[in-house]
Amino acid sequence: MRFLSKDHRVVLSIVLVWASVPGVNGFGGTLQVKQSPEVIEAYRLCQTFEHLLGQDLDFDRAYEATFPQNKALRRAIAIADGEFGNQDLASVDDDLIINAYKRRMQIFYLTLVLAGPSDAESAIFFPPEIKELLKREPPADPKDFGAYVAQLDRDVARFRSHLDRLSTRYSSVADRVHQFKSDLLAPKPEPPKNQKVEPITGYYRSGVLTTDQPYYQIGSYTVVKEQGKMRIIGIRFFTRMF
Numbered sequence: 001m002r003f004l005s006k007d008h009r010v011v012l013s014i015v016l017v018w019a020s021v022p023g024v025n026g027f028g029g030t031l032q033v034k035q036s037p038e039v040i041e042a043y044r045l046c047q048t049f050e051h052l053l054g055q056d057l058d059f060d061r062a063y064e065a066t067f068p069q070n071k072a073l074r075r076a077i078a079i080a081d082g083e084f085g086n087q088d089l090a091s092v093d094d095d096l097i098i099n100a101y102k103r104r105m106q107i108f109y110l111t112l113v114l115a116g117p118s119d120a121e122s123a124i125f126f127p128p129e130i131k132e133l134l135k136r137e138p139p140a141d142p143k144d145f146g147a148y149v150a151q152l153d154r155d156v157a158r159f160r161s162h163l164d165r166l167s168t169r170y171s172s173v174a175d176r177v178h179q180f181k182s183d184l185l186a187p188k189p190e191p192p193k194n195q196k197v198e199p200i201t202g203y204y205r206s207g208v209l210t211t212d213q214p215y216y217q218i219g220s221y222t223v224v225k226e227q228g229k230m231r232i233i234g235i236r237f238f239t240r241m242f
Contacts, residue, residue, distance in 0.1 A: 035191040038199075041230045042216045042223040047188045049221070049232060054184025057113070057160075057177075059106040068224075068231045073208070074098050077233050080205040084138045092145045100138070100145070103152035107134070108237075110159050113180045114166075114173070124170070130162055208233055 045066055052062040068074055075094045078101030089097060111134065114125040126134070133155045139148050166173040191197055199214035203222065209215060215224045215233070222234035 032193045033196045035197055038225060038230060039191050039197045039216065042218050043188075043191050045223060045230045045232060046218050046221045050184040050188065053109065054181045057109060057181070059109055060102050063102055063105070066232045068226045068233060070226060071098070073226070073233070076208045077101070077205075080208050081234060087138070087140060087142060089142060089145075092142050096145050096149050100149050100152060103149065103156050106156050107152075107159055110156075110163055113163060113176050121172075125166065125173075130159065133159060203234075205234060 049062045049066040052065055053059060067077070071094050075097055078097045079089060082097070082101040082104060084097075084100070117125045136151070136155065139145060163173070163177070167177050168174075197216065197218075199216055201212050201214055203209040203211075203213070203215055209224065213224070215222055216230075217223075220236045221232050222236075223230050224233050225231070
């Protein structure tokens with residue numbers, strides 16, 4: 001799959017339901033709910049992911065701090081969200097699949113910094129060698145997956161160097177990087193006070209969770225409990241994270 005060939009933008013509407021209860025003086029009052037410790041932890045986890053990513057745009061670092069530790073679950077997440085095509089990956093090593101996912105996600109986040117260029121900026125932001133990098137697809141033969149991951153490592157280094165050069169040369173790009181990081185580092189909403197956040201089931205990504213396994217949808221993040229800790233298992237992309 002191509003990095004930019006698919007629209008990842010998801011329109012997410014969060015409706016806050018306000019409940020009024022009559023007060024002793026006849027005026028309505030606002031009923032506030034108490035969120036569970038799981039919900040509070042889930043919100044903080046998503047904030048942690050964004051804050052870590054916002055420091056240096058290092059997806060690997062944010063991933064390691066907030067995604068599951070279980071390798072089988074990591075593999076399932078990578079296959080579900082990595083857009084590796086329809087080939088059989090059963091023979092591919094877990095670490096190769098997980099690393100391929102992390103590298104592709106890293107490139108995607110770096111690409112977001114340059115998203116929506118003007119006509120004049122487009123050729124500068126995405127010269128032929130960067131376009132080629134973004135069009136790179138997984139190998140048809142699983143035996144070539146190791147070489148593919150090694151190439152992704154080089155692609156990440158090339159894209160980051162390209163972004164650094166642009167930032168040094170063009171103040172508009174430096175402003176983009178600064179704004180992107182600032183948005184990630186900015187304070188995020190707390191759990192709603194007037195709507196109980198409840199776990200749901202039936203996660204749409206097959207192979208990641210069982211149909212009856214509960215999870216939370218916190219903005220664009222899907223969060224579950226793993227060995228007593230909340231962990232991110234999926235990110236649905238749209239313009240802003242929260």
